[in-house]
Amino acid sequence: MDALGTHRRSHLDPWRAGTSVAFDPSRLGWRGLAKKAPPRSSEPQAEPRASTDVTEREILAHQRSPDDYLRVPLANVRNFSIVAHVDHGKSTLADRLLEITEAIPPGGRKQYLDRLPVERARGITVKAQSVSLLHADERTGETYLLNLIDTPGHADFSFEVSRSLAACQGALLLVDAAQGIQAQTIATFFLAMERDLAIVPVANKIDSVNADVEGTGEQLESVFGIDAKELVPISAKVGTNVDAVLGAIIDRVPAPGGDASVNAKLRALMLDCHYDSYRGAVASVSVVDGVVKIGDKVRSMRTGQTSEVLELGLMTPEPLRVRELTAGRVGYVITSQRDVRAAKIGDTLVLERDYQKSLSAVSTDGSDVLTPLNAFREAKPMVFQGLFPQTGDDYEKLKAAVERLTLNDPSVTTQTETSAALGPGFRCGFLGLLHADVFHQRLKEEFGAEVIATAPTVPYRVVYPGESSAVSVSSPMQLDVERLSQSHGVPRVEGSDPVGISEPMVDATIVCKNEHVGKIVELCVDRRGTQLEHTHMSNSAGTGSGDRVLLRYRLPMGEVATDFSDELKSRTSGYATFDYEESGYQQSDIVRLDVLINGQSVDALAGLIHRDKAQRSGKAWVTRLKEILPRQLFEVKIQAAVGQKVLARESISAYKKDVLANYYAMDKSRKQKLLNKQKKGKKYMKSVGSVEIPNEAFAGLLSKGFKGD
Numbered sequence: 082m083d084a085l086g087t088h089r090r091s092h093l094d095p096w097r098a099g100t101s102v103a104f105d106p107s108r109l110g111w112r113g114l115a116k117k118a119p120p121r122s123s124e125p126q127a128e129p130r131a132s133t134d135v136t137e138r139e140i141l142a143h144q145r146s147p148d149d150y151l152r153v154p155l156a157n158v159r160n161f162s163i164v165a166h167v168d169h170g171k172s173t174l175a176d177r178l179l180e181i182t183e184a185i186p187p188g189g190r191k192q193y194l195d196r197l198p199v200e201r202a203r204g205i206t207v208k209a210q211s212v213s214l215l216h217a218d219e220r221t222g223e224t225y226l227l228n229l230i231d232t233p234g235h236a237d238f239s240f241e242v243s244r245s246l247a248a249c250q251g252a253l254l255l256v257d258a259a260q261g262i263q264a265q266t267i268a269t270f271f272l273a274m275e276r277d278l279a280i281v282p283v284a285n286k287i288d289s290v291n292a293d294v295e296g297t298g299e300q301l302e303s304v305f306g307i308d309a310k311e312l313v314p315i316s317a318k319v320g321t322n323v324d325a326v327l328g329a330i331i332d333r334v335p336a337p338g339g340d341a342s343v344n345a346k347l348r349a350l351m352l353d354c355h356y357d358s359y360r361g362a363v364a365s366v367s368v369v370d371g372v373v374k375i376g377d378k379v380r381s382m383r384t385g386q387t388s389e390v391l392e393l394g395l396m397t398p399e400p401l402r403v404r405e406l407t408a409g410r411v412g413y414v415i416t417s418q419r420d421v422r423a424a425k426i427g428d429t430l431v432l433e434r435d436y437q438k439s440l441s442a443v444s445t446d447g448s449d450v451l452t453p454l455n456a457f458r459e460a461k462p463m464v465f466q467g468l469f470p471q472t473g474d475d476y477e478k479l480k481a482a483v484e485r486l487t488l489n490d491p492s493v494t495t496q497t498e499t500s501a502a503l504g505p506g507f508r509c510g511f512l513g514l515l516h517a518d519v520f521h522q523r524l525k526e527e528f529g530a531e532v533i534a535t536a537p538t539v540p541y542r543v544v545y546p547g548e549s550s551a552v553s554v555s556s557p558m559q560l561d562v563e564r565l566s567q568s569h570g571v572p573r574v575e576g577s578d579p580v581g582i583s584e585p586m587v588d589a590t591i592v593c594k595n596e597h598v599g600k601i602v603e604l605c606v607d608r609r610g611t612q613l614e615h616t617h618m619s620n621s622a623g624t625g626s627g628d629r630v631l632l633r634y635r636l637p638m639g640e641v642a643t644d645f646s647d648e649l650k651s652r653t654s655g656y657a658t659f660d661y662e663e664s665g666y667q668q669s670d671i672v673r674l675d676v677l678i679n680g681q682s683v684d685a686l687a688g689l690i691h692r693d694k695a696q697r698s699g700k701a702w703v704t705r706l707k708e709i710l711p712r713q714l715f716e717v718k719i720q721a722a723v724g725q726k727v728l729a730r731e732s733i734s735a736y737k738k739d740v741l742a743n744y745y746a747m748d749k750s751r752k753q754k755l756l757n758k759q760k761k762g763k764k765y766m767k768s769v770g771s772v773e774i775p776n777e778a779f780a781g782l783l784s785k786g787f788k789g790d
């Protein structure tokens with residue numbers, strides 16, 4: 082029985098940069114966090130790659146010939162992903178599968194497919210990786226081509242999961258038998274269900290003393306309606322029963338349904354694209370029908386761009402060049418199109434000659450018609466921040482860094498923004514806060530660009546009086562408060578949305594211990610949530626991982642996007658897990674809370690907030706500003722206000738300071754030195770009217786977000 086009823090994850094995104102071309106050190110993406118000197122050229126920089134303790138030569142020694150991969154019939158191809166909650170052992174299982182199929186030697190580097198330094202440093206997978214494995218099945222005597230796509234677990238990167246699943250017919254649903262089903266187990270299960278994939282349930286970590294395989298099976302039955310008898314118990318770490326997983330993939334995952342016949346027209350789904358400084362755009366593709374060969378002229382159906390195929394390959398796991406990619410292969414394509422911006426993830430690649438034929442002579446039976454493949458949704462930024470240089474002089478440096486980094490991370494949206502307080506900068510959209518955090522880190526570490534980031538805002542929809550449709554507002558300063566308030570007397574446009582502000586909502590899934598339910602309900606109520614479900618996931622004994630409760634809440638995205646996850650962890654000592662999916666928009670009483678210093682509004686400190694919370698946040702902000710702002714030579718008044726109504730106020734009394742006061746007797750050069758030092762210090766100050774605010778104050782204030790709690 083499906084305890085979640087109609088719950089479906091629509092997730093926040095799909096997106097970008099894909100499988101690595103690992104022998105080439107210049108592969109890109111958005112996540113390499115290794116320190117390196119700022120780039121000199123305007124070319125995007127190569128993504129750093131983690132060092133490996135299995136040498137390239139050792140891996141290459143294991144590589145089979147391209148023909149071994151190409152001759153496997155479509156009926157013997159299996160495309161599958163491993164999906165699971167974070168840390169349930171996906172990458173470890175991928176390692177074992179690579180070893181069993183002899184793609185890598187045993188006992189090599191752990192988590193082989195987590196190639197990026199940030200993944201290895203943080204111990205998380207943030208990017209899906211694909212690998213083609215050959216497996217000789219002793220039971221049937223046949224050789225199978227297994228295309229495995231390892232996926233990340235963190236909610237911010239769920240678009241990666243969704244995108245990977247678009248190329249699969251099956252998914253290994255991996256559950257840590259000691260922890261049982263967690264929030265992302267549920268989210269990823271429904272992503273797989275949406276795509277109608279065959280699910281192979283696997284209970285991992287059976288070597289652990291707390292493992293409860295039976296309880297895990299009961300949970301799978303009660304939550305997903307999966308027959309517990311289908312569960313494959315394994316220890317990915319020790320290697321116990323991992324070959325049974327291979328058998329289950331072969332038996333339970335159907336072969337891809339594409340057309341591999343000689344007359345089939347090429348259709349390949351573009352899963353990903355990253356920039357390689359030597360070779361240009363490297364696209365990761367799943368060939369569904371037909372064949373693509375070196376020298377073919379291909380067309381991207383959505384963008385209309387045409388280019389010539391220069392190189393084709395498979396990841397095995399290191400790149401293996403092939404002369405062609407036939408239906409059922411998941412590999413990479415390098416074309417004469419070097420501009421990664423021209424590539425649209427989710428696009429369908431076809432042969433130009435087939436396309437032209439389809440335009441000129443449509444046959445009566447429709448066989449000439451080329452239809453694009455069913456793609457996945459595009460990445461949708463849900464958290465926006467203004468990014469400003471620490472000093473005005475650094476704007477050009479920041480501009481160049483943002484341009485280069487977004488080239489390798491197309492899911493980040495940017496537009497220029499000018500703040501009266503912080504000067505020129507950018508408004509950037511991210512998939513979530515972890516995504517934003519990684520972007521800031523890369524700006525700093527790879528480009529030496531330090532930023533002041535404004536408090537995160539979600540995208541609101543605003544219908545102004547007299548307008549028939551909503552506009553998106555992702556910055557407090559974009560909201561025209563005056564215009565919005567002039568609804569009186571303006572007739573509503575027929576068929577239009579009601580005038581006002583709507584906020585994005587999410588459906589959150591929380592899995593927790595029974596004892597923590599009270600604290601979580603309290604948190605969700607404080608965050609303006611509405612309960613949708615409260616289900617016990619107990620096993621028959623009601624013990625171990627069976628002592629779990631599944632809660633579902635509808636919450637405003639703005640209440641979740643900042644510190645909800647941290648708050649949840651601290652209230653449950655880290656035991657609760659959480660995931661969310663977009664759930665449309667809802668009209669809400671959102672106001673702009675302005676912060677004024679000596680009567681002047683500081684645009685960078687304004688925020689959009691629910692009216693009920695404005696008072697509390699306003700109070701918190703003025704109190705914090707009072708602590709942070711240095712005293713000036715005059716009294717400073719700090720106010721928080723909604724429109725004309727001041728909700729909170731504080732003041733800082735005057736402080737008399739003359740930089741030369743004690744130095745009248747000083748010689749001229751020392752005086753000048755002191756004045757220069759003061760001038761340099763001022764470079765790192767922002768002026769609001771006559772009040773000077775040090776950058777640290779902005780950074781300190783803004784990093785805490787606008788909630789003010």
Ligand SMILES: Nc1nc2c(ncn2[C@@H]2O[C@H](COP(=O)(O)OP(=O)(O)OP(=O)(O)O)[C@@H](O)[C@H]2O)c(=O)[nH]1
Pocket residue numbers: 165166167168169170171172173174192204205206207232233234235285286287288289315316317318319
């Ligand atoms: N005892 C035990 N530990 C395991 C097993 N499989 C994985 N682990 C450990 O669990 C931790 C997480 O494993 P990963 O393979 O990184 O998990 P993941 O699901 O890929 O993690 P993310 O990529 O961050 O989502 C690591 O410390 C592994 O060593 C297992 O079978 N038994």
